[in-house]
Amino acid sequence: MKEFTTNIWSVDKESDSLTGHPQIIQASLWIKNNEVIAFPTETVYGLGGNAESDEAIEKIFAAKGRPSDNPLIVHISSLNQLEGLAAHIPKRAQMLMDAFWPGPLTLVLPKGDNVSKRVTAGLSTVGIRMPDHPVALELISESGLPLAAPSANISGRPSPTTAQHVYEDLKGRIAGILDGGPTGVGVESTVVDCTSEKLTILRPGGVTKEQLEEVAGEIIMDPGLVSPDTSVPKSPGMKYTHYAPNAPLYLVDGTPAFIQQLVDKEKAKGKKTGVLSCDEHTHLYQADTVLPCGSRDALESVAHHLYDALRAFNESEAEIIFSEVFPKKGVGTAIMNRLEKSAGGKIIKE
Ligand code: TXA
Numbered sequence: 001m002k003e004f005t006t007n008i009w010s011v012d013k014e015s016d017s018l019t020g021h022p023q024i025i026q027a028s029l030w031i032k033n034n035e036v037i038a039f040p041t042e043t044v045y046g047l048g049g050n051a052e053s054d055e056a057i058e059k060i061f062a063a064k065g066r067p068s069d070n071p072l073i074v075h076i077s078s079l080n081q082l083e084g085l086a087a088h089i090p091k092r093a094q095m096l097m098d099a100f101w102p103g104p105l106t107l108v109l110p111k112g113d114n115v116s117k118r119v120t121a122g123l124s125t126v127g128i129r130m131p132d133h134p135v136a137l138e139l140i141s142e143s144g145l146p147l148a149a150p151s152a153n154i155s156g157r158p159s160p161t162t163a164q165h166v167y168e169d170l171k172g173r174i175a176g177i178l179d180g181g182p183t184g185v186g187v188e189s190t191v192v193d194c195t196s197e198k199l200t201i202l203r204p205g206g207v208t209k210e211q212l213e214e215v216a217g218e219i220i221m222d223p224g225l226v227s228p229d230t231s232v233p234k235s236p237g238m239k240y241t242h243y244a245p246n247a248p249l250y251l252v253d254g255t256p257a258f259i260q261q262l263v264d265k266e267k268a269k270g271k272k273t274g275v276l277s278c279d280e281h282t283h284l285y286q287a288d289t290v291l292p293c294g295s296r297d298a299l300e301s302v303a304h305h306l307y308d309a310l311r312a313f314n315e316s317e318a319e320i321i322f323s324e325v326f327p328k329k330g331v332g333t334a335i336m337n338r339l340e341k342s343a344g345g346k347i348i349k350e
């Protein structure tokens with residue numbers, strides 16, 4: 001793989017107009033040359049490349065070390081770009097687009113002729129979204145190309161919510177990072193399959209099931225999400241261990257007192273311990289590292305801080321991590337989906 005001096009291009013996302021922004025123009029030149037660069041979205045940072053170029057797509061997979069059977073999401077900045085990307089738009093997909101784009105929602109649609117097999121990993125469908133971030137939208141429109149973009153982390157690690165996270169993972173492997181500050185939502189987009197008879201959530205994310213149902217009626221969860229052990233998830237990415245800190249993480253469905261007992265047992269064995277706790281409970285734990293990840297009363301704040309906290313354990317001495325659980329409602333469903341992945345199924349019930 002080619003080696004790069006990875007540029008960090010700062011862009012103030014609050015600026016009145018980003019049109020003609022020199023750093024975005026620079027990044028778009030790399031894109032037009034079929035190189036890949038990282039950029040902010042409202043969910044997490046993406047690693048973008050020209051969705052029409054197999055060469056660019058190969059570079060995305062190589063930079064991340066991503067398994068090639070896992071398809072990429074195509075990012076657009078205007079609805080005109082849908083032509084050629086999607087073969088047709090089912091009615092309920094149109095309703096969801098009207099309601100949630102730009103925003104943290106990826107729609108799986110029948111694939112059009114302009115989409116390379118490398119993007120969809122051979123599937124007959126393609127995931128498309130319009131991100132709600134001024135830097136992402138300007139980069140796509142300046143490049144004049146749809147951008148295939150997975151999260152900009154090394155495969156298996158927590159997704160990046162700051163340019164610094166991207167740099168930790170991908171420095172030397174990509175030409176540059178557009179730094180638009182920390183992302184907002186903090187967990188990835190919701191992926192909804194619009195090609196099957198019933199609308200199906202393949203990955204819970206920034207738009208909640210409740211919000212989707214208000215617009216488009218009944219939506220089901222992919223059976224592979226509900227009981228991950230028994231069925232094969234339809235979204236290929238959901239089968240991999242993901243979002244994992246270096247030390248093993250256990251999800252604990254129990255009280256802080258119970259979690260403290262688990263910590264004490266490990267301490268007695270001479271292990272350095274870590275706890276991932278909501279803001280309200282941090283003072284209840286005596287572990288070597290206790291990291292807060294937002295307020296239990298505002299699950300959006302947990303989504304926003306989750307990946308940063310998971311990454312921060314790698315800077316600590318923790319050899320074993322216990323994490324609290326969160327209610328599976330609203331964005332809590334996405335939070336728990338990511339925590340279950342980072343625990344690789346290791347759950348302890350009180
Ligand atoms: O918020 C996000 O969606 C971020 C930002 C950068 O846009 N992107 C992201 O991409 O999370 P990635 O590659 O890390 O995750 C894409 C997920 C994977 O689980 C993948 O399997 C699924 O979407 N996916 C993509 N295309 C699909 C398709 N045609 N059918 C089913 N699942 C698909």
Ligand code: MG
Nearest residue numbers: 150151152159
């Ligand atoms: Mg990812």
